[in-house]
Amino acid sequence: MEPNRRNFLRLAGTAGIGVVGSGWGRYAARAGAVSSGANTVTLDHAEAKFEDGGTLRIPFWRIESGVAGPSLLALAAQHGNEVQGVEVVRRLKEVCARQLIAGSVWLVPMANLPAIRVRRHSVDLGPEQPNKFSKGHNMQQAWPGNPEGNDTERLAYALDRAVVRHCSHAVDIHCWNHFLAAETLVTRGHAPSELLSSATTTRFINYLPVSPPLDKASSLYDLMHRRGGAGIVIEFSGQYQMQERQVQLGLTCMMNIAKALGLLAGEPEPLEGPRVERTPAKTHTVLAPCSGVFMTALKKGTTEQLIPADFVEQGQPLGHILRESDLETVPVVAPVSGYLWQLNACHGNVCDASLPAQHPYTERAETLALIVTR
Ligand SMILES: [Zn+2]
Known part of the structure; x- marks a missing residue:
């Protein structure tokens, strides 16, 4: 058994x-x-x-x-x-x-x-x-x-x-x-x-x-x-x-x-890779380095954008901001290796109800991503 x-x-x-x-x-x-x-x-x-x-x-x-x-x-x-x-x-x-x-x-x-x-x-x-x-x-x-x-x-x-x-x-x-x-x-x-x-x-x-x-x-x-x-x-x-x-x-x-629970036959299909417990101590915050419009990066070697739950390595691009003051492209990179718990800024923490709250215009020092280490 x-x-x-x-x-x-x-x-x-x-x-x-x-x-x-x-x-x-x-x-x-x-x-x-x-x-x-x-x-x-x-x-x-x-x-x-x-x-x-x-x-x-x-x-x-x-x-x-x-x-x-x-x-x-x-x-x-x-x-x-x-x-x-x-x-x-x-x-x-x-x-x-x-x-x-x-x-x-x-x-x-x-x-x-x-x-x-x-x-x-x-x-x-x-x-x-x-x-x-x-x-x-x-x-x-x-x-x-x-x-x-x-x-x-x-x-x-x-x-x-x-x-x-x-x-x-x-x-x-x-x-x-x-x-x-x-x-x-x-x-x-x-x-x-x-x-x-x-x-x-x-x-x-x-x-x-x-x-x-x-x-x-x-x-x-x-x-x-x-x-x-x-x-x-x-x-x-x-x-x-x-x-x-x-x-x-x-x-x-x-x-x-x-x-x-024994309701269906067979063994549970295992999760590929680690189960990650989300705790404050293991959660690393990525703040927007400037104000402007944020664009997420592609997954390594693919044409797909990064999404939450993806693994990123330290130094890997998460995206970039086109800075509003001088139109410079400012890179945003992962400060640690880990799994993306959040990607993109949820303005005012109300993006479960508001489209403007999901807007890619991001102010300096807003939380752009949260990465949880293993
Ligand atoms: Zn709910």
């Missing part, structure tokens, strides 16, 4: 970690089951009742193997501008329909449909407004929801009742802005969750501090922990967009997690 599988059995037992009963019968009675390959794929809905009396049905898939085992949730797009997980979940459904050998998977590709429809992080945000302007509609902090709360809290409540509380393991899929690399977020020392994070193949991993138990609403992974389950976050690179490279990374991460 390979180590991850053995660890899982030790930590959780084969039937999952103390979650609410499966409720299969109740769902089977009202949901349409479609046979797809070896396993049954069920399309079901979480129905939220909104403040104005209206309802919204969020669709999800459930795939059952018929064999006892963990129940894995993949939930994407709690934030409506972070949508690459939608396609990851769609592809995971295709894989699990054919290949699931134990347990079940619960797949919510568009968790926050109201925010997706307005194409913003949260449903109540206006143009140029980042997350902090939301008045209580950040779904990520709304768990387990509230049937008497605002519409986002009601939506979280409906998803919890229909999906989350039935799951032993959860992956909450988000996206950083496209100047940042993909990474996995996990609570340090939470063994069931670290089993999941150890199976992902993002270059970066960031360990979150253990948070004290809260009596108020919190994140999805925190809710999973409180219930004795496992939960992590994966952040892909790029909001408002769908990138094949990121989707493939996401599918590998999710299939690896399913393999580590």
